[in-house]
Amino acid sequence: MTNPIELLFGAGLLPKTDFPAESRYHGIGVRAITAADGTTTAYLARRVCPSPERFATLSVHRVQQGERLDQTTVKLVGDPEQFWRLCDANGAIWPQELEVEDARVRRTLPIDVPAPEENR
Secondary structure (H helix, E strand, C coil): CHHHHHHHHHHHCCCCCCCCCCCCCCCCCCCEEEECCCEEHHHHCCCCCCCCCCEEEEEEECCCCCCCHHHHHHHHHCCCCHHHHHHHHHHHCCCHHCCCCCCEEEEEECCCCCCCCHCC
């Protein structure tokens, strides 16, 4: 079965990108700079982290002693490589901020998705 996101790309409804939809770099533009010697170097445009207030909280997880962020991410998101989603939603610039014992890590809905009525 084809991924629904891939269908949207194929139909031209979403802009094509070199990064998969689940990547934090998805949708970030690629820019280039040309040096004086004529060589061109491609780079990613700056990714601006969203404000944590744009995420609706579903639950809060308290970090246990020795718990790593990949373990927390599996519990809350289901994929250890999506740790950056927790960082964005919790305003953490450095992932290690979410590994501190007793830290409160919010599990949220995607950005700008409102919480269900019972969570407001």
